[in-house]
């Protein structure tokens with residue numbers, strides 16, 4: 001086992017204590033040490049500048065990004081500033097991409113506009129409701145074609161206490177149960193089976209989870225539920241028990257489609273760690289994406305930490321390659337400029353070509369590129385590749 005020394009690249013991370021425990025994160029510390037990395041928890045209350053240098057920053061800051069108070073805003077701002085002034089660091093994942101996914105309306109828009117349409121993968125019809133005016137909401141639902149029953153989902157997708165509190169609405173008189181701002185989305189019958197896809201860079205794993213049973217428009221009153229009581233691996237909600245006539249049919253996911261879904265969304269979202277929730281519509285077999293999550297729980301993903309390590313190494317290699325290329329381009333550019341200046345002025349141009357800031361950044365990264373030689377130390381297992 002390699003020993004940590006000052007030259008070892010550092011992975012700075014931040015996630016809540018709850019998530020650390022859920023993931024059994026100290027095991028990842030061992031995987032890091034084994035691969036020659038040091039894993040250090042970032043102290044968000046201190047300036048980041050003094051805590052590095054980091055080769056990688058891995059974070060789940062959704063609870064701060066989702067909050068709108070001054071303290072959370074300035075905390076995220078300072079992390080963003082630090083990241084912006086250190087382009088040599090691999091960031092998993094870009095805060096800008098995370099922000100998009102925390103907004104359900106925006107993430108559905110990305111799916112709806114993507115080329116997933118071409119393979120008949122869709123997001124169920126949705127509309128945002130921002131007002132408490134019932135007549136206005138009825139009109140909006142009709143205009144956009146949202147049908148009964150539909151699910152009312154809080155605007156914010158992750159990171160708050162209320163973001164998993166949903167309402168299943170069966171008729172017009174219950175529209176009063178919508179709590180704007182929210183997204184109203186047509187309910188797709190899918191025989192209570194949810195396919196959860198966990199993505200780690202170019203690897204992914206699909207697990208099956210319980211989901212809501214089939215529902216139809218009716219006079220019944222609204223069903224309020226917390227999604228975490230329905231679709232976790234150990235959930236056993238009454239809402240998931242199929243009616244006897246539905247029990248024979250078992251939805252299947254199409255592996256080819258799944259592969260395309262993952263590769264299109266990786267590209268669209270610019271994320272490394274995310275989860276996609278898919279249901280397969282009864283009768284048509286069409287695949288509907290109903291939710292995308294930032295840095296999910298990976299419950300059921302075999303050897304998640306090894307995959308995460310492999311992914312980090314690949315991303316460092318890519319970053320190294322890009323910075324080297326950028327550096328080469330800059331050098332060429334500088335050389336040209338120097339030549340032009342020399343020609344024009346027949347004089348010392350004043351350019352300092354030997355220690356550009358890019359080169360300094362490059363050196364900082366490369367001090368950690370003993371990484372290259374460590375590329376193959378982690379056993380490579382798993383799964384499907386995009």
Ligand SMILES: O=P(O)(O)O[C@@H]1[C@@H](O)[C@H](OP(=O)(O)O)[C@@H](OP(=O)(O)O)[C@@H](O)[C@H]1OP(=O)(O)O
Nearest residue numbers: 019062158159160227275293295296297298299
């Ligand atoms: O693991 P965490 O940080 O508790 O976050 C959960 C988790 O990502 C969970 O995903 P999954 O592992 O069950 O797929 C997400 O659940 P949903 O798919 O039901 O949305 C949650 O959104 C995350 O919760 P949080 O809102 O606390 O970020």
Ligand SMILES: Nc1ncnc2c1ncn2[C@@H]1O[C@H](COP(=O)(O)OP(=O)(O)O)[C@@H](O)[C@H]1O
Nearest residue numbers: 124163164185186187188211212227231290291
């Ligand atoms: N459009 C939909 N059609 C059918 N069922 C849905 C739909 N959207 C959500 N669900 C059900 O509600 C649950 C929670 O919805 P989801 O959007 O994934 O919320 P969360 O982000 O809280 O997990 C899903 O696991 C699924 O059972």
